[in-house]
Amino acid sequence: MKLLFATVLSSALVAVAGLCIGAAGTTITLDQLNKAMPVRSSDGSCASVSYPSECAPNSRAVAAINAAIAKYGVTQRGEIVALVSLMAYESANWAYNINHFPGRPGQGTRAMLMYNFIEKYAQSLYPAEAAQVLAGGSSTDAQNNVRALVLNDNDSFGSAFWYLATQASSYHNSAAKLRSSNAEDFKDYIVNGVGAGWDNDRQATWESVNAALLI
Numbered sequence: 001m002k003l004l005f006a007t008v009l010s011s012a013l014v015a016v017a018g019l020c021i022g023a024a025g026t027t028i029t030l031d032q033l034n035k036a037m038p039v040r041s042s043d044g045s046c047a048s049v050s051y052p053s054e055c056a057p058n059s060r061a062v063a064a065i066n067a068a069i070a071k072y073g074v075t076q077r078g079e080i081v082a083l084v085s086l087m088a089y090e091s092a093n094w095a096y097n098i099n100h101f102p103g104r105p106g107q108g109t110r111a112m113l114m115y116n117f118i119e120k121y122a123q124s125l126y127p128a129e130a131a132q133v134l135a136g137g138s139s140t141d142a143q144n145n146v147r148a149l150v151l152n153d154n155d156s157f158g159s160a161f162w163y164l165a166t167q168a169s170s171y172h173n174s175a176a177k178l179r180s181s182n183a184e185d186f187k188d189y190i191v192n193g194v195g196a197g198w199d200n201d202r203q204a205t206w207e208s209v210n211a212a213l214l215i
C-alpha cells in the first residue's frame with residue numbers, strides 16, 4: 001500500500017491504513033499498540049514485572065506517545081514505527097524506566113538514553129530545575145535526580161522523539177531515511193543515528209510494530 005505523508009497533504013487529515021496521517025492530527029491507537037505489544041495490553045500485566053512501579057501498560061503508553069508525536073511534529077509513519085520499536089526494545093515493553101543492568105547512573109526513559117543525553121533533554125525541558133540539581137556538581141545522585149525530572153510518562157515516552165528531532169535530525173523528515181516499512185532504514189537509524197547495537201530482537205520488535213501500525 002502506498003502511504004501519503006503530511007509533507008504533501010499539509011493540514012489535511014487522512015486516515016491511511018488505520019494510522020491517521022496529518023500535520024496536526026497524527027495518532028496511533030490503543031488497538032494498534034495492543035497488537036504490536038500484546039504483553040502490555042492489560043493494565044494488570046505490570047503487576048508481574050520486576051519493578052512494577054516503573055511499568056506502564058499500553059493504555060498509558062499510547063497517550064504519551066501521541067502527545068510526543070504532536071509535540072515534536074513527528075508524522076512520518078516510518079519514523080513513528082522506528083521510535084515505538086526502539087522504545088519497546090529498550091524498555092522491555094514498557095517494563096523499565098531506568099537502567100538496571102548494570103544500573104548506570106542517570107540512564108533512563110523509555111528510550112534508555114545515556115546520561116549525557118538525559119542531561120541535555122532535562123535541560124531543554126526544565127532548565128531551572130536541572131541547573132539547581134547540577135549546581136553542586138554531577139555526582140551519581142545528581143545524575144539520578146536529573147533523570148527523575150524526565151521520568152513522567154509524557155517526557156519518558158517523549159525522549160525518543162526529542163532525540164530524533166534534535167540530536168539525529170538528519171533522520172527526521174528525510175526522503176531517504178526511516179522510510180515506511182523499511183527494515184534497513186530502521187537498522188541504519190539504530191546503528192548510525194543512535195549508536196546502539198543491532199540484534200535479532202530489535203528486528204522482531206520492529207516487525208511486530210510495523211505490522212500492527214499497518215492495520
Ligand SMILES: *[C@@H]1O[C@H](CO)[C@@H](O)[C@H](O)[C@H]1NC(C)=O
Pocket residue numbers: 067154
Ligand atoms: C501529557 O501531554 C498531554 C498532551 O500535551 C497533556 O494533555 C497531558 O496533560 C500531559 N500529561 C501530564 C501528566 O502532564
